[in-house]
Amino acid sequence: MNEPSPAAQHRLTEDPNIGRVLLTEQQLAERIQELGAQITEEYQDRRPLMVCVLRGAYAFTTDLAFAIDLPVEIDFIAVSSYGSSTRTSGVVRLVKDLDVDLTGRDVILVEDIVDTGLTLRYLRRSLEVRGPASLEVCTLLAREAADLEGLGVKYVGFTIPGDFVVGYGLDVGEKYRNLRYLAVYEPDEVSTP
Numbered sequence: 001m002n003e004p005s006p007a008a009q010h011r012l013t014e015d016p017n018i019g020r021v022l023l024t025e026q027q028l029a030e031r032i033q034e035l036g037a038q039i040t041e042e043y044q045d046r047r048p049l050m051v052c053v054l055r056g057a058y059a060f061t062t063d064l065a066f067a068i069d070l071p072v073e074i075d076f077i078a079v080s081s082y083g084s085s086t087r088t089s090g091v092v093r094l095v096k097d098l099d100v101d102l103t104g105r106d107v108i109l110v111e112d113i114v115d116t117g118l119t120l121r122y123l124r125r126s127l128e129v130r131g132p133a134s135l136e137v138c139t140l141l142a143r144e145a146a147d148l149e150g151l152g153v154k155y156v157g158f159t160i161p162g163d164f165v166v167g168y169g170l171d172v173g174e175k176y177r178n179l180r181y182l183a184v185y186e187p188d189e190v191s192t193p
């Protein structure tokens with residue numbers, strides 16, 4: 001057998017650090033349609049403001065917005081808690097604030113994944129004081145161990161176990177965001193903590 005060419009080795013889908021597929025494109029699409037339908041029902045006659053938490057939630061926000069049959073508005077906030085590693089630094093930092101005034105708005109905070117809940121707690125505190133009419137959270141993923149009720153998460157795409165995942169917006173060191181599905185990240189060489 002011939003060795004794969006360097007060009008083929010550079011393909012994202014051939015990356016050796018991408019492990020088991022956790023959620024396929026189809027599973028993601030189907031669940032997001034359901035969430036969109038639910039939000040359409042629950043926000044009828046309102047004009048929700050979707051707050052996308054950059055960068056991880058960009059893909060989910062786009063597809064979720066397409067699945068909502070209401071005139072939504074979209075704004076972006078960026079926080080950083082992980083840097084480029086797969087471990088939390090324990091510190092959440094606001095990197096980019098919203099442009100839109102939240103006063104009286106029906107806000108849906110759109111997250112990629114709720115892990116420890118640290119990021120979400122920080123974001124909630126930061127948004128609640130701005131006087132929105134309502135504030136709900138919609139996350140694509142949540143760890144099985146996450147206290148979703150305590151964190152006030154209303155909409156959850158999927159609950160997943162503890163594996164570190166990549167794809168569909170989620171990265172490691174800015175890589176893998178444009179993978180169309182969600183996979184477990186399984187690095188060849190495991191760096192020591």
Ligand code: 5GP
Pocket residue numbers: 056081082088111112113114115116117118119120163164165166170171172
């Ligand atoms: P938390 O503050 O809830 O512990 O972590 C939330 C943030 O950590 C997410 O928004 C995401 O950026 C990052 N994160 C947590 N788990 C994963 C994971 O499995 N994969 C990736 N790529 N990021 C994760």
